[in-house]
Amino acid sequence: MTKPVLLGICGALRAGSTNRKLLNEAARLFGEAEFSIADLNLPLYDGDAEDANGIPQAVQTLSDQIAAADAVIISTPEYNKGLTGALKNALDWVSRTKGSPWKGKPVAIMSAAAGRAGGERAQVMLRACLTAFRPRLLLGPEVALHNSANQFDENGRLTGELYEKNLQSLMQDLRAEISDRGNG
Template sequence: MPRIVGFSGSLRKGSFNASLLRAAAAACPEGAVVDIVSIRDFPLYDADLEAEGMPAAVAALKDQIAQADGVLIVTPEYNQSIPGVLKNTIDWLSRPATDLRRVFGDKAVAVMGATPGRGGTFLSQAVLLQSVLALGARPWLGARVHVSGAKDVFGADGALKDETVSRLVKRFMGEYVEFLTKRRSLERIPREE
């Protein structure tokens, strides 16, 4: 079964997006695994810092993504876009450009998001999908999860309490894992020369 690397574009302690990511991991079909990672330790991107060597947290995430079957990014929406911390992560993951194929090479990246507002992260997901393409990955465009009114969707403990959203997340993860599983089996078929 597929291995998925998942991270949230929010660092807030009670982040709705971190809660949504945990709910997605829990909703994975049996056998599939979502390795939840943090982007908290990524320094601000700086070419001078890059010249000194790739930060350990960045190198570790790049290696993890390279070994995974898929990537799940969960983003809030800040000012009709993605948060700066998520953009910073993408900037680091894109360096050096010669490493993009190894890390992302045609990898299927799924996105979802939650917001306390009514917009449902439609705009931030659209921005994020552009960045996914720039990384050389392929956006997975199956089921969509755009959670609005997140304060009413998650409990005080961060658990997903809305049954409709819960079913949507379960369907999303089921379809994504099915796609990754089929893709993995197709990659094992020998090609004629």
């Protein structure tokens, strides 16, 4: 049996982002898979630029990665009570590509933020943005790390037992969605 392809999408661009750490922990708890994290360093969406030059190669690559993945995990911080501009821009660009890479795709979302809500509002906004693409969004358990800078040890592992338990459960559910998709 081949390993499932798992794509991570990090709403933060910083290399040391706690959301990137959370994606890596999710992949570890998911288990054996071909895992990669997408690059969201994309030009700002501009309809005139699209008309003149077409879809940028970096955007097409992201769309192709989503289409090829068996499942996607998205982790985003919360910026000013919403998801990040980088993540929203990526969603807008991918919506302009051919095909429907998100349609029917199992997707788990999570967040890590400095604030006490742990990015819950960003998750609500992300769910609303994804709905139009018709993925198979997992509804829980919710993983929203608050005070995220203090939730990982020096090796990037989660230190909170409850967070790890919820993330483990979410990844088990995501793996089950892949199995169900293959049988459906």
